[in-house]
Amino acid sequence: MNTQDVLASATKHLHELSGHVFDLLTVSKPISPEAAINLAKVISKLSPLLGNLIEFNTVEFLNDQEEYQGLGEWERQDPGFPDTIFAGSISPTPGFEIKAWFPLATEITARFKDSQNHFMEDQTHVCMLAWLPEKLIYGKPRILDVCVVPGLSVAQARDNHYHNPPDYLVLEPEDTTARTRNLQQTNTNGYKWQGTAEQFAEARKLVAGWGGRWT
Numbered sequence: 453m454n455t456q457d458v459l460a461s462a463t464k465h466l467h468e469l470s471g472h473v474f475d476l477l478t479v480s481k482p483i484s485p486e487a488a489i490n491l492a493k494v495i496s497k498l499s500p501l502l503g504n505l506i507e508f509n510t511v512e513f514l515n516d517q518e519e520y521q522g523l524g525e526w527e528r529q530d531p532g533f534p535d536t537i538f539a540g541s542i543s544p545t546p547g548f549e550i551k552a553w554f555p556l557a558t559e560i561t562a563r564f565k566d567s568q569n570h571f572m573e574d575q576t577h578v579c580m581l582a583w584l585p586e587k588l589i590y591g592k593p594r595i596l597d598v599c600v601v602p603g604l605s606v607a608q609a610r611d612n613h614y615h616n617p618p619d620y621l622v623l624e625p626e627d628t629t630a631r632t633r634n635l636q637q638t639n640t641n642g643y644k645w646q647g648t649a650e651q652f653a654e655a656r657k658l659v660a661g662w663g664g665r666w667t
Contacts (some may be wrong), residue, residue, distance in 0.1 A: 453523060455575050457547040458538050462526075463600045465517055466548075466579055469510070474596045476505045476560040492589050496557040502593050503552035505579060506524045509552055511536045533566060533638050534576045536605070544575040548601060555596075564606055565639035568623055571604035579604050611640070617653035617662075619645050 453461070479495065482488035507528075513535075514526040524540020537547040570576060580599045584613070585591040615622040625637035645652060 453519075453542065455542055455544055455573070456544045458520075458523075458542060458579055459575075461517075461519060461549065462483065462514055462538075462546070463577065463579075466510070466581075466600055466621060467598050468625065469513065469581065469595045470597050471588050473586060474506055474509055474593045474595075476509065476593060477502060478592050479585055481587070481590050487587065495579060495585065496554060499554035499557045500585070506552040506583060506595075507535060508551045510579075510581065512596060533570065544573045547576045548579045548600075549576060553580050553582045555582060555584060565612060566603070566607060567638060567640050567643075568604060568607040568611065570625070570638065571602065571607055574602055577601060577604040578606050614642060617659045618652065 477498075478496070479491070480656050481493050510530045511526050514520070518521045520526070520538070523543065524538050525537050528536050534547040534549040536550060539545070539547050549564075550563075553576045564578070577600055581591050582596040582598075584596055586594045611622050621643045623641050623643065625639055626639070645655070647655070
């Protein structure tokens with residue numbers, strides 16, 4: 453198996469999680485309509501905890517698959533990017549950035565700031581696991597659906613949407629490969645224009661002189 457074989461195989465298994473109930477934690481059924489209303493207001497507070505538990509259990513689920521035996525194993529990286537990699541002899545190393553998404557959370561979008569440079573060999577894909585309690589606001593966490601896409605497509609879509617000089621700049625991280633792992637920079641940074649209208653007009657003229665897509 454090569455990198456793409458491993459990613460394709462793992463993606464197939466990840467899609468099998470749709471409808472799966474994780475026996476991680478059970479939220480009890482509300483005892484009254486008033487209790488249900490109050491629970492609906494606070495159930496999203498469990499999202500960070502259960503999200504991380506789901507991500508850990510997803511790695512264990514992949515390691516239970518027979519085709520990976522003898523080739524390597526899926527390992528959770530914390531901290532590190534991506535969230536899980538297939539540690540073995542396959543190069544470039546396959547990996548997934550796993551995002552457990554709770555649709556009722558107050559924040560409806562996941563942060564994704566990783567540089568396009570991390571995906572040039574198409575070795576890392578993004579897996580989003582949408583989940584809710586079995587009974588919407590109570591029960592065990594249940595996977596609603598799974599979406600897996602190449603990480604490069606996500607990073608490109610982000611940069612194409614936001615990078616619009618001079619109004620907004622997306623800047624690549626500095627070269628920090630000489631630093632220890634915990635100090636290396638892997639994320640892009642975004643900068644919104646803060647000047648006056650007159651300064652903005654001058655900046656637009658400057659950008660127009662660059663030619664190409666940013667005119």
